[in-house]
Amino acid sequence: MKQLICPSCQTRVFFEQSDCVQCGEALIFDTAQSNVVSAASAMSCANRDLIACNWATDESDPFCPSCRLTRTIPNLVSDRNVALWKRVEQAKRRLTYDLMRLRLPLAVSSGAHIAFDILSDETAGHPIMTGHLSGLITMNLSEADDAEREARRAAFREPYRTLLGHFRHEVGHFYWEALVDQSQLISPFRLIFGDETRDYGEALAAYHNRADRSWNSDAFISEYATSHPWEDWAETFAHFLHIVSTLDTASSLPLSLDERSRHTLDDPYLERDFEALLSLWDAVSYSMNELNRSMGMSDAYPFHLTQAVRGKLHFVHLAILKTRSES
Structure with missing residues (x-):
């Protein structure tokens, strides 16, 4: 999440804030502008009073997107x-x-x-x-x-x-259904993640009933990813979102970065250079973990991206790029 600024007093605010703690300005996140604006200039979601939804909506629907x-x-x-x-x-x-x-x-x-x-x-x-x-x-x-x-x-x-x-x-x-299933990517998916046609229910039951809880951490991002190719994809997809979202936040932090890193952080959600994303993520995730340990907390990102897992993340990135180019 790129840095957000109160439109009234220019104080930094968080994505979840409905009011500026500095000046008291009521705030709304406008998805069209991807920024916070004064509540006086936009229509509030119908859930604002009930659950503090701070997103804007329009006359077509009482609820935000x-x-x-x-x-x-x-x-x-x-x-x-x-x-x-x-x-x-x-x-x-x-x-x-x-x-x-x-x-x-x-x-x-x-x-x-x-x-x-x-x-x-x-x-x-x-x-x-x-x-x-x-x-x-x-x-x-x-x-x-x-x-x-x-x-x-x-x-x-x-x-x-x-x-x-x-x-x-x-x-x-x-997004497995939307990006991969019935597409030209299904064959490479099976080469990388495995055959998703094997019975899903049986695979999950076998996973939960396993007596031996050891698993191949070189090939999978998590133990649950070993249960079935669909779960491997979903776990990998989630991690891709973790990565681009956190790098987006890093883009507006007071960090010392070289020019290539700043280019990658310009919009990591749309970055086409996968290796640039992963190279920067290595540095950012390491820094987050070290900072957490300094506070006596557990690692913010307790995962190791092996070469096999990086390949799977790359496949997710390619699937997203392909769909975006076709839309």
């Missing part, structure tokens, strides 16, 4: 659920921003389109499984509860588990 993607909202019977939903939508706005900056389609010719069901366990009467089906992403509201999410992260031996990470992973499944 991110909120209108939510098909089902959770049960709002409790203040806790409202607070958790606020966190979910906040993360989803980051995802929506990623997709807009990458110029990726939100729908495909088959009719599938991105939508979200944000569900709570007490309404369903059974545990909600976060997942994806033909563009519809289901998110368990409890994933916004830090304690519950951390417990699941530890139980599943995951080095990283965030709301935004979930969204980026699940939307990756949609």
Whole structure:
């Protein structure tokens, strides 16, 4: 996220802010300008008062481009659920921003389109499984509860588990369908990721029932990526979004960079030079981890990008470039 500035007092503000802490100006993020503007100059999303959505909308829809993607909202019977939903939508706005900056389609010719069901366990009467089906992403509201999410992260031996990470992973499944399936990329996909036609349900069951939890960290970005080629793609797609989004943030930080790095950071979402992106990411992720350790915190990016994983990331980048060039 490039640096945002309050239009009234020129103070730096965060992407999530609805008001400037310096001057009190009410703020709205205008997606058309990709910048914050005064709330007096734009139409607020209908969810602004309820969950502090700080995005603008227009006369065609009461909800902003991110909120209108939510098909089902959770049960709002409790203040806790409202607070958790606020966190979910906040993360989803980051995802929506990623997709807009990458110029990726939100729908495909088959009719599938991105939508979200944000569900709570007490309404369903059974545990909600976060997942994806033909563009519809289901998110368990409890994933916004830090304690519950951390417990699941530890139980599943995951080095990283965030709301935004979930969204980026699940939307990756949609973009396998949109960018790879039924395209000229399907053959190289199978060479790199494996044969996705093997039974998905059986593969996941085998993964969860494995007694031996060792896995090939040279070939996969995460243990879960080993379960099935679709999950390998989704995990890799999510990491590509992690990379370009973080580099976009780095573009406006007071860093000492050479001219080539500054060119790459001009718009990492649209950068065509994959090696330039990865070279810069190596330096940025190392710096983030060192800073976190100085604060006594865990690594911000606890992953190692091997040559095989870099190749998979490169394939994701090529698939995005191909789709963008054809649109």
